[in-house]
Amino acid sequence: MSTIPQFTHLLVLPHLKVHNANAVSSPMTHGFPSITAFLGLMWALERKIRAAGLDLEFGAVGVVCHDRQEQTTDSGFVKSFRLTRNPIQRDIERKLIDRDGKTSTPSIVEEGRIHLDLSLVLAVNAGPWDQDAQQRDLATILDLLQGMRIAGGTLLPATQVPTSRRRPWLANLTGDSDDQASEFRKLCAGLLPGSALVARDDLIDQRLKALKAASRGATRLDAWLSLSRINWHHDAKADDGKGAWQHDRAKLGWVVPIPVGYAALGALHEAGSVPNARDATTPFRFVESLYSMGEWIGPHRLHSPNDLLWYADSRPDEGLYRCRNDYRADTTR
Structure with missing residues (x-):
């Protein structure tokens, strides 16, 4: 298992207002974008800032x-995504002709959307970085x-949000352990409520x-599915003597099923050997989603940057490309 890359600062990008983000995080989950989307954003942003002449590395x-505001219907027990029929031709009223010669309108593409107010914390590895350079780089x-x-x-x-809430800022973690702990506490306080x-x-x-105590044939998939739903059971020993229904x-806490990366379905193909691939200069591999569990917790309950940060753990020889987070639950609370 890989470890989190080294970093000297934490860059906070607070209260980013995102309109119509992807709410379908994987073939089996929805409700918030996948963590892979934010790692991808981090790498894309690093490429852009290096092209702009900034010598910074983002590791987590x-x-x-x-x-959040997921774009779903508000009525009824079963909710559905609010879908739109987006024109695929210049003339929105133009009809499509099928193989039988009949006309039909373009179909609706299933997609889930969500509006978000979120803060991103990037682990930055930088050399000597004075205050003036920091302000210029943050603006860039x-x-x-x-x-x-x-x-x-x-x-x-940014004009649609008060400037003070959208201004990026840095937590300096180059001091001793006490200084680092103090900086991280200030960072967590600045991210509340959230x-x-x-x-x-x-x-x-x-x-x-x-x-497995109840059934030897239970698998990790059974465990994941069990955690992904609300399981009710009848408690016959309730105080009223009549029993009561309890859930688990x-x-x-606020536990949710999440995708955490990808697993290979086959061998690695040479760059350009697979037709219609998005990038003809990068080796190609067919993959499927990996799943685990996540939890939404208040930042004030985090003890160190490692509790908050997600980083990439790529093991091509094993066919695994997944996201890691080193949070450890406090069992004493």
Whole structure:
């Protein structure tokens, strides 16, 4: 297993207003963009700032959500995405002709959207960096970010949000352990109110152990599915003597199923050997999603930057390309 890359500062990009981000994070999950989207944004932003002459490295990213509005119907028990029929030709009224010669309108493309108010925390590895250079570089980074997409969504202009809330800032982690702890506490306080996404792979092991106690044939998929839903059971020992229905979510917290990367379905193909690939200069591989569990927690409950940050763990020889987070739950609370 790889470890989080070295970093000297934490760059906070606060209260980014993202319009119509992708709410379908994988073939089996929805409700918030995949963490892979934010790692991809980090790498794309690093390429842009290096092209602009900045000598900075981004190694990990943290995500804190302050508000969200998934674009779904508001009525009924079963919710559906609010879908649009986007014109695929210049004339929106033009009809399509099928193979039988009949006319039909363009079909609706299934896509989920969500409006987000989120803060991104980037782990930055930099050399000597004085205050004047920091301010210039932060202005350049924010300017480059304005022209990028975030998880498929559009970043609204900074003029639509109070300037003080949108201004990027840095936490310096080059001091001793006490200074670093103080800087991180200030960072977490500045991200409130909000919820940080962390990994909870340990919950799958715990649930699998409980399921195997009842059935030896239980698998990790069974454990993941069990954690992804609300499981009710009848408690015959309730105080009223009549029994009561209980669910298993009371002690879990805000736990959610999440995609955490990709697993290879076959061998690596040479660059340009697969027709219609997006990039003809990079080796190509067919993959499927990897799943785990995550938890949304308040930033004030984080103890170190490693609790917040996600980083890439790529092992091509094993066919694994996944995102890691080193959060460890506090079992004493």
